Ligand SMILES: NC(=O)c1ccc[n+]([C@@H]2O[C@H](COP(=O)([O-])OP(=O)(O)OC[C@H]3O[C@@H](n4cnc5c(N)ncnc54)[C@H](O)[C@@H]3O)[C@@H](O)[C@H]2O)c1
């Protein structure tokens with residue numbers, strides 16, 4: 482059986498890590514694309530040369546032309562710039578919006594049947610713009626953030642309780658920004674919700690609040706440590722989970738920036754919610770009933786994303802006609 486072709490648009494820190502993980506997991510052949518000449522070619526060759534050591538079979542190519550995307554089954558988009566200490570993800574909007582317009586046109590021309598995962602920040606607005614620019618069906622274009630934010634939350638919780646990360650589930654919804662919504666009520670250790678664990682004396686409400694806060698600031702914590710860029714190992718692993726669910730029709734329930742057309746009371750916007758990802762793309766939006774503080778926080782987060790989408794519409798009004 483022919484291997485699936487996976488195109489990585491952007492071959493920087495996340496692009497390189499994605500390419501390596503795809504080989505290690507034998508998910509398919511990899512095309513690395515970037516505007517920087519030599520970078521995708523060099524990384525592709527380097528990773529290909531690791532394949533005999535690690536024992537995986539995958540074909541790697543690097544390219545600076547969109548033709549290389551031809552017939553890709555999955556496209557993962559990291560093209561653009563990351564933030565530096567002191568910046569917010571939103572500061573990247575105008576520069577990365579231009580990149581999404583170019584990338585969207587390339588996908589439209591060469592990979593119109595692909596499942597597209599956008600990673601570029603500010604995530605919820607960029608995936609909205611990428612869908613508009615590519616014209617692909619909404620269920621075939623998603624944004625990666627919720628898996629990452631939920632994974633950070635899971636890791637901090639597992640560390641707090643001194644239990645395996647495998648036994649911790651968590652969902653972080655809303656926009657991928659300061660207003661994201663870690664859902665305490667729906668996060669568990671071995672099925673036991675966090676509020677029950679507080680009652681059981683496993684932790685205090687104050688500690689839980691600190692962990693929620695650290696999760697919300699998880700991206701900035703790493704940016705401040707690295708100083709020259711942002712997180713890439715966990716973001717790449719998170720996007721691979723989404724790509725794998727699509728390619729292997731696993732139908733995993735993963736928090737993703739998905740197009741909402743009335744669900745959660747939101748229309749014509751991408752926001753982080755749990756979705757089922759299978760061979761048809763986003764096969765179902767899981768609509769959790771949000772009440773009280775969770776509803777308020779979610780609505781506030783949606784408002785923040787709406788502000789960014791409105792800014793995109795102002796900068797690139799022609800996107801609306803597509
Ligand atoms: N959604 C998330 O959870 C999440 C997590 C981490 C990073 N990010 C975002 O992902 C993006 C990439 O991060 P990174 O660490 O890989 O950055 P990076 O700078 O290492 O890589 C970005 C690459 O994009 C390339 N590029 C720039 N303009 C391009 C264009 N027009 N066409 C093709 N390629 C282009 C650059 O040459 C560079 O190689 C950033 O915007 C960052 O903020 C998002």
Ligand SMILES: O=C(O)C[C@H](O)C(=O)O
Nearest residue numbers: 564570699700701711712
């Ligand atoms: O924080 C960033 O700028 C990168 C990314 O969105 C993250 O959460 O790690």
